[in-house]
Structure formats: structure tokens, C-alpha cells
Amino acid sequence: MKPTDTRNPDYFHKVVDCQWACPAHTPVPAYIRLIAQGQYGDAYLLNRESNVFPGILGRVCDRPCEPACRRTRVEEEPVAICRLKRVAADHRGEIEDKLPKKPAKTNGKKIALIGAGPASFAVANDLAPLGYECTIFEKLEEPGGLMRSNIPAFRLPEQVLSEELGYILDMGVELKLGTPVESMKTLLGEGWDAIFVGTGAPKGKNLDLQGRYDTDNIHIGIDWLESVAFEHTKKIGKKVLIIGVGNTAMDCCRTSLRLGADTVKVMARKPREFFKASDWELEDAEEENIEIVVNHSPKAFVVEKGKLVGMLFETMEYELDAKGRIETQRVTGEVTIPCDDVILAIGQENAFPWIEADAGIEFDKWQVPVIDETTFQSTAHGVFFGGDAAFGPKNIIWAVEHGHQAAISIHKHCQGKMLTGRLPDEIEMVSTKMGMFEWRYSNSYDNSDRRQMEHVELVKRFKKLDVEVELGFSAEQIATEVERCLNCDVQTVFDAPLCEECDACIDICPVECLSIAPTAETEGELRNSLSVSTAEDGQALYVSDGLPLTGRVMIKDENVCLHCGLCAERCPTAAWDMQEGVIHIHHASDQDAISGGSRS
Secondary structure, three states, rough: OOOOOOOHHHHHHHOOOHHHOOOOOOOOHHHHHHOOOOOHHHHHHHHHHOOOHHHHHHHHHOOHHHHHHHHHOOOOOOOOOHHHHHHHHHHHOOEEEHOOOOOOOOOOEEEEEEEEHHHHHHHHHHHHHHEEEEEEEOOOOOOOOHHOOOOOOOOOHHHHHHHHHHHHHHOOOOEOOOOOOOHHHHHOOOOOOEEEOOOOEEEEOOOOEEOOOOOOEEEEEEEEHHHHOOOOOOOOOOEEEOOOOOOHHHHHHHHHHOOOEEEEEEEOOOOOOHHHOOOHHHHHHOOOOEEOOOOEEEEEEEEEEEEEEEEEEEEEEEEEOOOOOEEEEEEEEEEEEEEEEEEEEEOOOOOOOOOOOOOOOOEEEOOOOOOOOOEEEEOOEEEEEOHHHHHOOOOOOHHHHHHHHHHHHHHHHHHHHHHHHOOOEEEEEEEOEEEEOOOOOOOOOOOOOOOOOEEOOOHOOOOOOOOEEEEOOOHHHHHHHHOOOOOOOOEEEEHHHHHHOHHHHHHHHHHHOOEEEEOOOOOHHHHHHOOOOOOOOOOOOEEEEEOOOOOEEEEEEEEOOOOHHHHHHHHHOOEEEEEEEEEOOOOOOHHHHOOOOOOO
């Protein structure tokens, strides 16, 4: 095998599984170390460089980083990455003077952003400090998109949302509320240098069953949540059924309790392992005594004299194959469940009634715009999409990353450069050595369990819609949870010419991830030399250059390594070192480093 090319940022980046899994590539271990040192403001600003909304995402992110956390390789629960992000936000102090500023003079380029959601705000965040005149058009009377209209205040307080959106508006971004865009062709004729569409997936899916249109007590989930958020809806019936088991369904069921429902049932067509809702969302709902009923397929709404009295379901049985997929299903009976209101939370769709068929924007057979996945440009020159509007429903952190990439393209478009010529990621290796056996990171393994966030008591949380349920971590919880991070971005870096092949590093390694072995043709052959080895997709084995004494190679299984630094402490020749891999993920502000070619 060829030696591992550690100059390739993808190699060490993939070792930092949490950062690799985050769509915006937030440097998770780096900001956790700042929190451990009490530098909350710096941790917040480091977060903000990539995810833009640390306070928001510290509460409501879908947490793709946590299933990837390497902590799960030594115990069941990952580091509470998302909640530590909230710690940085809640304790950040005064950071306004360190945020990007509105330039003294604009560059004269005007950008229209449609929809005041996370994608549009992320684009504005990247472009406004570069001198672009960004104008956001929003049909609602408040900004935030689905972050405001569909995420209840008991999960995301209005103050947190408004503060972080305000940081971007303070960069000179113009916000036009109550101003829906009704014609793309009209917009195209207004002389904008670029247009970004970040309107989300605003259309909730319907359930067209018998009785659907015979009553006013059947609601579309996202529309109903919006009506609650803007105080148009202030009550609901005593018995409520929620159809669907995604995160929107969890928001609907918990909101129903706060509007006066006595019993709320979430109705699922399939078994629990097929639910789309996050585990923690399900746990929070069940903590509030919401019943989740599985294997019930909706069949009809039961309406008597215009009044909804129940819903008819078919009870289902499923057989799964060895991989957990549904192999067969059958109906075993029917049951009617009484209810006063039904809320449909079975999915969302894109909707662009304001984009004319002859506006130059192509749509596929699912009525999703045809978008270049690298540049985010549509088939109409200078019109870009991002967030749910681009590829269908995902989540906030994906919308942010789409915003970063679209901003790069818009910047290049306005400069007349090729949109695909992006600055590649870079890595900078920085030694963490402070003394012979001292590192500037905590390298001892802490076997503490994951901290559980305290919640407001049940008897207090239903008094108002905006009583935030999660209280944040205490000082003790912060101190313990930060030590659970394995500092996966601090790498064991090996200098083969210095190695004396004494085996000291192999002897001291607590997880037996090191070995010196004869070189081989394949990774599989080399793995056989390790005492412990687990092959993971996308996670390569580290292979050194040939060692000077025997020509053998040092190998290390990155899946098993704890980054404890004992090999570097024990090595008598300093062949091993612990170095922080700082990955530079470039945004629009960095792209001028590329000369780029003119667009053809």
C-alpha cells in the first residue's frame, strides 16, 4: 500500500467524524475545548463561522454530528454536541463587536433573496460583509421562515431567534416583511444582479380520505403551527389525533397540550423503528404523556352532522426481513378512535405557484427545480436555490450549508467568473505540545456518562406557549460533558525517519490500535497485523512511510484510536506528536484567492 497522504485535508477531516457528518462542517472538538477553557464567546464565534445560528441550532438542530461521534465506539451515548453548542450561545457575553461588519461602501451589486428563512439569511450573512446589497422578501410579518412559524417557542424562544437574525440584519441587509413575491418574471425584469430562492417547502401534504372536507376540524400540520405561532389559533379540542411521526408531528402534539387538549395520540402507520422523528423528540413527547400508537393506517374521518367525532384506522401487521425492511404487510382489523381535532403531519412539499412556466426555470417530474448540486444555480442564469426549496425537506443545518455554497456561486456570478472553480479545503497541522508530557488539550479518558439536560417541571411548562422546556446545562454538567469529547481533531502524527522500532508506543497503547508490520498490497492484509481493528466505511487505515531500520511500516486504526497521546509521551525519539488538524472550509469571502476563468 502507498503511505497515507496526511496533506490531504479529507484524511484527517474524516477522522473527525462529527465535523465530517455536519453538513456545514462545524469544528466540533475545537469549540468544545474553548468551552472547557471558559471561552464561551470564542466558542460561539467559531461555531458561527460555519453554522451561522449557534443559539438556534443549539436547541433545534437534527444533530447529524451525534450519531457519528466516536465516543459511541467506547460507550453507547455520544457527546452532547448540540447542547454544548447551546452552552456557547447562552454564555457568550458581548460578541457584537467581533461580528462581520457592514462595509463603508457597497459594491453596487443587488441581490434579491426570496423567503426569510435560514438559507436566505445564510446567503446574506456571507455576502453583505463583502459589499453586496441584499434584500430579503418575506410574505409573513416576521422573519425566520419555518424556524419561527413551525418550531414552537417552548423549543426555540423568540428572543434567541430574533437576536441571531438581527446580527445579520445589522450588516445592512434590507428586510421587506409582508411582501410576497408573486411573479418570478417580474422579479427577473427588475435588474437584480442575482436572485436566491429560499422559500422552504411550505406546502403540507394532505390526506384525501372519506370525510376530509366535511368538517373544519382537520388541519394541515405546518399551516396549523404557523397559525398558532402568529396567535390566530389559540385553542383546540380535548381529544386530538396527530397523523404522522416526524418532527413536525412532535411539535404538533406538544403544542396541542399547551392549547388545552386533554389527550393527544400520535398515530403511526408503521412500527417505531420506521419513525422519522428524532429519538429525543419522541422522548420529549412521551415525557409529556403523549401516547404513540403504532401500526394504525388511516382509512376515513368519521363526521356526524358536520362535527368530527372520530377517525377510522386499519390495524396492521408487518413482517421484516433480516435487514429490518418490511417484507410483507397485512390488515388485521379496524378500529375507530374518538377525537375532536385531527392534525395531519405527514410531510411537506415544495410549492412555487409564483414561478411562471415560461420563466426559464425547469422543474422535474416531482415539481422540484432542476438545480446544479455544486453551484445551486437553476436553469435560469443568475437564479439560485437553497434549503428545502432546492432539494425538498431537510433541516436547518442543511439550509445553512446550501446558503454558504449559493453565496460562493452568487459572488462568482457577479464577478463574471466560473461558478465551479471553488477554493479547495485546506488543513493546517499545529502542534499541541506544551512541555515534555504536557498538551494544550485534556487528553485523559473520562468515563462519565452523558449528561441529561434538566427540564421545566411538567406542572409549570403548560401555563404558556413560550415556556422553554429545556433549561440548559448547569456548571457541573458543562464541566463533565466537555471532558467526554475525545478531541478527535488532535491527531497522532508520525515521523517515520525518527522511529527506532522499539515498540514502546505499541506497548503503551490502551486500545491496541498500533502495529509495526511488513508492507502489504492491501489494507485488509495490514489490518490482520492489528490486535484490534474495525473497518468503517470512509475511514482509512493510517500507513506510514517505510521505517529506516527494517523497511516495515507503522499502521494505526483510526477507528479505535482515543487520541490520548500516550504514544507521543512514551516515544523516546519524538517520532510521534499530537497535532491539531485545523480544517479551513472556505466560504464566499475566501474565494477571491482563486483567479478563476471567465464564464463562457
